[in-house]
Amino acid sequence: MAEVKTEARKIKNYINGEWVESKTTKYEVVYNPATKEEIAQVPLSTKEEVDYAAEVAKKAFEEWKNVPVQKRARILFNYQQLLQNNKEELARLITIENGKNTTEALGEVGRGIENVEFAAGAPTLMMGDSLTNIATDMEATNYRYPIGVVGGITPFNFPMMVPCWMFPMAIAMGNSFILKPSEKTPLLTEKLADLLEEAGLPKGVFSVVYGAHDVVNGILDHPEIKAISFVGSKPVGEYVYKRGSENLKRVQALTGAKNHTTVLNDADLDDAVKDIIASAFGSAGERCMACAVVTVEDGVADEFIAMLKGAADNLKMGNGLDDGVFLGPVIREDNQKRTLEYIEKGVQEGANLVRDGRKEKMDNGYFVGPTIFEGVKTDMTIWKDEIFAPVLSVVRVSNLKEAVEVANQSEFANGACLFTSNASSIRYFRENIDAGMIGVNLGVPAPMAFFPFSGWKSSFFGTLHANGKDGVDFYTRKKVVTARYKTPDFK
């Protein structure tokens, strides 16, 4: 834990509709990663504070679940408008605490709002099914109900979008929600909570408890918290999934990634380079849908690698609030150090360093320049591990089949993209690649809110994914009524 050097503002928890100072004595510094400036102190709250939030949330749930669904939806309509009205401020907060540039931050705000819009369709989404005449005089109806108190644990890389995958749908379905945001990016959540209150959400339906593992364990063990949505790294997701399941909770854990993009000989190379650069180096590579590896067919490999390097050379690195900046910092000094170690490891293991981002390391923030390796092999650490930084590996392959075989050796299977102009290649790729989200001639195949965010293998633990109809199912439980109505005897 970093030592607090200044009197940076102490962030409070949001419980029962009030901002309350944490009872903890432990605070962690929140930095602006582009300047290393200490911008706030975040409490590492205690288990007792989770207990209090859960008690409040349980009480709020008993009333909230009975609020007519269209009234709940109306609060989300208000919320959508408030988020729209505040989108510049929300984006500014994201850039300050996360480092991504303003355009990307605005994009994130848009993706968050999209989830609120989807959840506002709650009256339709919550409808059950029914069937008359299942036997003589008998019918069956399937109703949906909320499940109770839901906990959400979120990562630093999307402080707005990822929480919005969770709480809008959860509360629209009639649940109450406790959010544990990343301790690295707590500022945006304050604004999310304030605007929810302004939208008219009753006290206690949404709470925020800041902290780290003690709060997570408090959520995982609390008997009144019935379901957990987690997004973050694989080791933590695995832990959350196991401990939550052991406590008989419903758990969905969206985890790490190592996304492969394939470029075939017949691809439009200009488009491929533009999209891959944006995917690999946008948000400093700190996206679970970032392109981490390109498998490129031999016929265009040399030309593609040269174009990639040229495009990377032109990226402007700096503070995301400044005009024209594309590449911001990674989130913390540890992440910067870890990335530099990975680059060194890549060199030691024999990969060819085409572009060395270490040369332009800027010391005023946690920057790493765009880095490109080629000649990467599947036994190298830089191919296997999720680096989560602006480091791209290129693997040369002789055809599409080999490209798919390479990608499928990864333990992760979040997204995968293909650049080609051949329909048969697209079909082969779609049918054979291990990935839950596929992009054809695009760089970041992140589905919109009404489709599930559907990672496979070690990129997801659980059954029901976030978003889409999976989200509706995850935050509801069903009750099936089978009834006999005897036909009246009119004689």
Ligand code: NAD
């Ligand atoms: P992280 O796993 O370090 O943290 C995620 C959350 O877990 C945070 O709230 C954190 O406080 C908590 N946490 C961390 N360590 C913990 C521990 N030991 N015990 C209990 N809780 C703990 O992840 P991060 O660094 O914030 O985010 C980056 C990761 O998230 C990457 O691996 C990325 O791929 C992944 N991610 C995945 C998706 C997806 O949809 N699959 C989306 C975004 C991010």
